[in-house]
Amino acid sequence: METNVPKRAKTYAVKIGSNTLTDTSGRLRDGVLAGLVSQIAGLARAGNRVVVVSSGAISCGLGLIPIGGSPSDTVDLQAASAVGQGRLFHRYYRLFADAGVTAAQVLLTSYDIEARSQYLNARNTLLRLLEWGIVPIVNENDTTSADEIRYGDNDFLAAQVAILVKADELMLLTDTEGLYTSDPSVDGNARLVEEVVDRSLLDEIEAGGAGSAIGSGGMKSKIVAAEMATAANIGVVIANGSRPGVISAIAAGEKVGTWFRPLKSSMSSFKLWLKYGRPSSGAIVIDEGAATALRRRGKSLLPAGIVRVEGNFAAGEAVDVFFRKDGRHRVGKGVSNYSSDELRRIKGMQSRQVIKLLPHGEEEVIHRDYFVLAD
Numbered sequence: 001m002e003t004n005v006p007k008r009a010k011t012y013a014v015k016i017g018s019n020t021l022t023d024t025s026g027r028l029r030d031g032v033l034a035g036l037v038s039q040i041a042g043l044a045r046a047g048n049r050v051v052v053v054s055s056g057a058i059s060c061g062l063g064l065i066p067i068g069g070s071p072s073d074t075v076d077l078q079a080a081s082a083v084g085q086g087r088l089f090h091r092y093y094r095l096f097a098d099a100g101v102t103a104a105q106v107l108l109t110s111y112d113i114e115a116r117s118q119y120l121n122a123r124n125t126l127l128r129l130l131e132w133g134i135v136p137i138v139n140e141n142d143t144t145s146a147d148e149i150r151y152g153d154n155d156f157l158a159a160q161v162a163i164l165v166k167a168d169e170l171m172l173l174t175d176t177e178g179l180y181t182s183d184p185s186v187d188g189n190a191r192l193v194e195e196v197v198d199r200s201l202l203d204e205i206e207a208g209g210a211g212s213a214i215g216s217g218g219m220k221s222k223i224v225a226a227e228m229a230t231a232a233n234i235g236v237v238i239a240n241g242s243r244p245g246v247i248s249a250i251a252a253g254e255k256v257g258t259w260f261r262p263l264k265s266s267m268s269s270f271k272l273w274l275k276y277g278r279p280s281s282g283a284i285v286i287d288e289g290a291a292t293a294l295r296r297r298g299k300s301l302l303p304a305g306i307v308r309v310e311g312n313f314a315a316g317e318a319v320d321v322f323f324r325k326d327g328r329h330r331v332g333k334g335v336s337n338y339s340s341d342e343l344r345r346i347k348g349m350q351s352r353q354v355i356k357l358l359p360h361g362e363e364e365v366i367h368r369d370y371f372v373l374a375d
Contacts, residue, residue: 020241060084173241178258282311
């Protein structure tokens, strides 16, 4: 299907969930996959750049492993992924090849996102493949990483990949029509939310957990992924992947599923990575003056403003920054120039005192260029 393709070339990230790709027995829904690939290939042949984030390796493998029932142990699920990943990509490769487009397999782990050098390598590889007109098929490497198994059907990975390639739009394809005001399977009054403009609306919506024993995402992880991507000025659509022509319709700007409006952002790629890709290893609690300097004046964090250090971390790791006054308020996240042990020695000190105690130390605990404010 090549109708309704946009006139201006764009970059799309398309996430296809396991419930869209496979049935409850782990059998590949070949007709659905063929239809999705045909639409993606049509966009690619029209000059658009498309990266696919695919779930389904585990569910594809479950139908082939010699154990009964649905395994829950991480090692069994990882082994099932090892069986299913090759089967799944082979099918993708053949379908794209038949449509005149080359596909490439890209397996990522959480480390590839968390470590800045690996993050840049992943970005450069994806961008080069897109430059060559190749469609990357991205999946988390479940054989060695349990993040998809634990945290949610590749929704977060899809948002990260969309940010990596600076996509114009992220399509999160699942087994429902979009985001509802409540669970439509139990509430006859549930309404489809066509557009999310006011984020406070999300607080009123009951976003449930995983939709099945195989799918591990659920609507909550899709909402968080949408918030991550929209913060990077990327539009997001949650829609039913089984709907005929769904990708072409979204690309043509038709009203399909739930649309999350992108937010205008001037945040650098580094700060986007720091905010969404790098986990925090500890926390720093600061006083009111330091909180004001960070929030309102764009200053760096100095030792004098630190009240307490929480957790154990090394220099160069990311930490959350909190201001505690009548409660706990998150100010942001940054890369610490000091370890937790060093910070406990120098907290509350003036910079000149710090240099005497640690002659090779930095004046700033967190430089403003390596700090990002919380929402």
